[in-house]
Amino acid sequence: MTSWSATETGVLAGAAARAPSVHHSRPWALEPGDGVVDLVERPDAGPPLHDPTGRDRMISCGAALANLELAVQALGYRPASALFPEPARPGLVARVRTDGRRDATAREVERYSAIFRRRSYRAPFSLHPVPAGALRSLVDAAGAPGAGLRVVHGLAEFTTLADLFGTAAKTLREDRAYQRELVAWTGRFPERFEEVSTPPWTGLVTGRTTVPDRITLTERLRAETMAVLVTEGDTRADHLRAGMALQRGWLAAITDGLAGSVLTQPLRLPEVRAGLVERLRLSGYPQLILRFGYPVTATPATPVAALARPGEG
Template sequence: MTSSSWSRAAFVAAVGDAVRAPSIHNSQPWRFRYRADAIDVLVDPSRALPACDPTGRAARVSCGAAAYNLMLALAAGGAPARYTTGIGATVVRLTPAAPRPPTPAEQRLHRQIGRRHTNRAAFADTPVEPAALAALTEAAHAEDGWLEVVTGDRLDAVAGLVRAADRELTADAAYLAELRAWTSEADHRVEGVDRQAAGAAQHPGELLARRDFGGAAQDTTHDLARAPVVAVVGVAGDGPADETRAGMMLQRVLLTAADLGLATAMYSQPIEVPAVRARLRDLLGRPDLPQLVLRFGYAPTTCYTGRRPVADVVDVGDG
């Protein structure tokens, strides 16, 4: 493999890792185009979520996360990439860099791609070590982003914003119809959230409101964590290219958490309601709009959501 191109086989194999990135409702809003001298990552407009993602922000974040996986896979094979964001319809364009062995960090994170998943189970009452939180913060900084852990009164305030946003979203009939369209009672679906991955239904006593994917009702929250670790992540700027960079940063944080043995839950509701998102930014005292609320801790592995076959998301040609 030379520095001028990747083989088609290497491209297809790397896309197999790229599609393990997270996306809202597991909508998988990406396509990957193989060109003679580059790989393009594009938003797939057929996977749009007009009710919960009318601007396409979340789709671009997801494509950035997929691009990060793609770069890790290529680097793990000794053929790293450079990237450029925001080239017309192309969200990320990868071009070959000089071949080199993967770094230990690239190898560790690459191994976590298949293990990382959104955890909708109850978290244990086990503290997260300060060194782990420092590593997560550093992971965000390494991709020009930020991660801020919230505690005490600010944690209660963030939880209140998550609940407020969830209430506003679920009062919208179009949002609920879209959510149900991506929720399945069947198991082992290749898209959307099936009942095995849905987790239990949201309980009123939970601190952070989870999205309702039709899980079974529960009498108690079963969430024993007395001091949950909640963080907000973001990047400087809020343009389309910044949203893509936010996805790359997010994926590095998520893979780092998996490497540390941490479970992660994601809450995008306060980002989907513009007024609540602005309140969250003001609460943090930052100039940048936040991109996601995350929870870290320890929880049993839950069922993974499915992914579409690689053949469904690639365009392979010389043009």
């Protein structure tokens, strides 16, 4: 292959554009070449106080990379990705090249299609429990060298989340610089935010956010299926892998009829990250928290008994 056609370039750009990103900022740019497409970080994207280390920005780039790989597969090529391929150019976070022709599998086509159905679902979920098979499928899809999902189980662990989320919400609510930046950013891009004054476990914390008491928050969290995405290290490459794992798991969840959303803001506080590691006994670094379930307007399309079979990654 010598170059991408205009149609193929559009497919790649369209898939990347639908990746989840910090505050909908899309902190990347694509540079198509001869049989390759480079994913380049845009460090000026997104409000700096909400992402002081750039971790969320790199996670966003990882999600875009996962979409790019699926788009290359959907176009009939085998993708081969290299992370940070040019040390002298740190802003080049990934290069995806074609490695020969190959028809996409049914699963790849299904997950590519899910790219365009993915939405952040911030409302409470329905009472339909997530079947074991769908949960395994999500966890398997998000599993990769150096990254994986740790599902939250039991009253003690949900109480831990409630304690840490409550601490984070109160801290961010009182952080005046943070709140000024949030107001400025949401005012600049009002169409990107459905509702900023959302509960602390589903969205951004504003100066008007009411934080529930510990018991109430614990019970609300226990009504959801939640998992912590953990990486072995805490480098930019680890953050990129976390984004890839997030998107692969999220797309797998969508194909099983689930909806979800991602929490990263509480993890900007070092004490919250440390608390998760200690109290949940995590084996690595928490990068984000994923909540998922069935939307209130939908019921599982497949009988629970059928969904309970072991899922494939």
